[in-house]
Amino acid sequence: MNKEIYALQDIAAPDGICFGCGSKNANGLRIKSYWDIDNTQIIMTHLPDEHHAGWPSLVYGGIISCLIDCHSNWTAMAHHYRAEGREAGTFPRIDCVTGLLSVKYIKPTPMGVPLTLKARIEGEVRRSTRVICEVYAGDTLTAQSNSIFVRVDVGHLAKTAHS
Numbered sequence: 007m008n009k010e011i012y013a014l015q016d017i018a019a020p021d022g023i024c025f026g027c028g029s030k031n032a033n034g035l036r037i038k039s040y041w042d043i044d045n046t047q048i049i050m051t052h053l054p055d056e057h058h059a060g061w062p063s064l065v066y067g068g069i070i071s072c073l074i075d076c077h078s079n080w081t082a083m084a085h086h087y088r089a090e091g092r093e094a095g096t097f098p099r100i101d102c103v104t105g106l107l108s109v110k111y112i113k114p115t116p117m118g119v120p121l122t123l124k125a126r127i128e129g130e131v132r133r134s135t136r137v138i139c140e141v142y143a144g145d146t147l148t149a150q151s152n153s154i155f156v157r158v159d160v161g162h163l164a165k166t167a168h169s
Contacts, residue, residue, distance in 0.1 A: 013038035014048070014080050017086075017095040026076030037073060039080040039125075047126040054117060065115040070141060073123060075107050075152045078137040081125035082155035089131040104165065105134055105154040115141065115148040133157050144164040 015027050015038060022028035027037045037049045052073055060066030082102045087094045115121065125139040134156050141149040 011040060014084055014094050015039060017093075018083065018099065024076060026072045027080065035069075035072065035076075037076055039077050039084075041084065042124075047124050048077065048084055049125075050077050050123045051120050052123070053120045053158070056090055056117070059117055061114075063117050065111075065117055065121070067111060070111070070115055070121075070149050071107065071109050073121065074102055074109055074139045074141065074149065074153070077123045078125050078139045078151060078153050079104060079106075079155050081127065081137050081139070082131075082135045082157075085127045085131045085135065086157060098159065099160075101160045101163075102155040102157050105156040107151065109149055109151045109153075112147050113148045119143040121148075127150070128145045136157050151155060 015022060015029055019029070021030055023031050025034040026033055028034050029036060035052065037050055037052055039048050042049045054069055055067045058066050058069045079102050083100050084094055086100045086102070087096070122142045123139055124139055124142070128136040128138050134154050137153050137155055139151045139153070142148055
């Protein structure tokens with residue numbers, strides 16, 4: 007029997023509206039993140055559209071940063087679920103936000119090449135969790151990040167944002 011594999015976003019936030027990862031955002035990137043085959047890191051692939059260019063035939067750095075941000079956030083959330091011995095999508099829902107996004111652009115990222123992002127936790131899963139993410143265009147490492155994601159109560163977050 008074939009077991010279907012679903013993206014973390016589709017399992018844990020099927021109603022998501024985020025520009026980078028929201029399944030319900032018709033104008034967004036709609037990235038999909040998955041556990042790798044060894045269940046050690048989170049991977050995703052994305053082929054930027056022509057309108058995501060920053061220079062002729064190069065991907066805009068802000069799109070790369072957005073991909074890293076959302077994919078790394080899902081990496082943190084997936085590890086929080088795992089640390090609690092739960093499957094993604096079980097209740098109560100786990101949410102994280104970006105505390106620090108640090109992106110190092112190593113080489114220009116070409117358009118027309120599928121990008122692969124590989125992310126993993128560095129250290130322990132805590133309220134503030136460090137995520138390392140690498141961006142590959144084919145076999146070439148073009149960007150990497152060392153960022154912090156913070157577990158939050160989304161209801162409280164929304165209230166504090168409007169006060």
